[in-house]
Amino acid sequence: MLFRRSRSFALSDILDGCRNQKHAAQKQLFEAYYSFGINICLRYADNREEAEEMFDDGFLRVLAKIEYYDPGQSFDAWFRTVIIRSAIDHYRRHKSSIAFTSIEDAYDIGYDEGLFDRLSAEEILAVVQLLPPSYRTAFSLHVVDGYTHPEIARMLGINEGTSRSNLAKARIKLQELLTQRAESSSLNLRNYV
Structure with missing residues (x-):
């Protein structure tokens, strides 16, 4: 809670x-x-x-x-x-300083869904805050708060495809950041064993 x-x-x-x-x-x-x-x-x-x-x-x-x-x-x-x-x-x-990307620029890379299950909410939040603002906002609105892409597009004044692209890129970037964090933790633990 x-x-x-x-x-x-x-x-x-x-x-x-x-x-x-x-x-x-x-x-x-x-x-x-x-x-x-x-x-x-x-x-x-x-x-x-x-x-x-x-x-x-x-x-x-x-x-x-x-x-x-x-x-x-x-x-x-x-x-x-x-x-x-x-x-x-x-x-x-503050949007004028934030760059959005279109769906055409998104690339499909698989990610390990189980990685999220192995981390605490605080750890995930800390990594989410490292995302670029456009990715972080799309991720939070869709994954955490449950808004649809059309709703996100209306709220942010962007295209629906841009919302989808930012979410896809957010997931990829989160995977990279969380993997780096997990690998860093593993290395630190091995140094003490």
């Missing part, structure tokens, strides 16, 4: 306080959802500072749009969606 809330956490009371712009309720919501939100943002950011900036922007958006939340739905899912969209907006603001 990525984060835990105390058993005494009364979400409906906190949300009512946020709707009434009570600072104590806003602080409680921030503290309760910080870990959850920052973990989402880390998948889209180059580093922790950028993730914190994304989360701050997203949390302000959550507070601004709290009246649109439907209490009949999962707050976690609504919160997650707002944070992801905020991260994507951050990405779009």
Whole structure:
């Protein structure tokens, strides 16, 4: 589990306080959802500072749009969606410095799916952050957050083929980085034996 809330956490009371712009309720919501939100943002950011900036922007958006939340739905899912969209907006603001490639440029190389199973979530996240921003975003949106390529294309203002290409290249690059990390760990272990 990525984060835990105390058993005494009364979400409906906190949300009512946020709707009434009570600072104590806003602080409680921030503290309760910080870990959850920052973990989402880390998948889209180059580093922790950028993730914190994304989360701050997203949390302000959550507070601004709290009246649109439907209490009949999962707050976690609504919160997650707002944070992801905020991260994507951050990405779009900085997109001019990011290079996209077309599907024609993608190449098909096999990769070891089992490699992901042998690493912890933290190790995989650290390697995902090493990906170029366009690859990291396509990977996070499709693999982690479950968006389709047409949805990703609309969100990022790119072609569907570009989304597919970036995902394919992200997987290849992840395989290379994870293999290097695994080989490096094996070498380090052999030096101590």
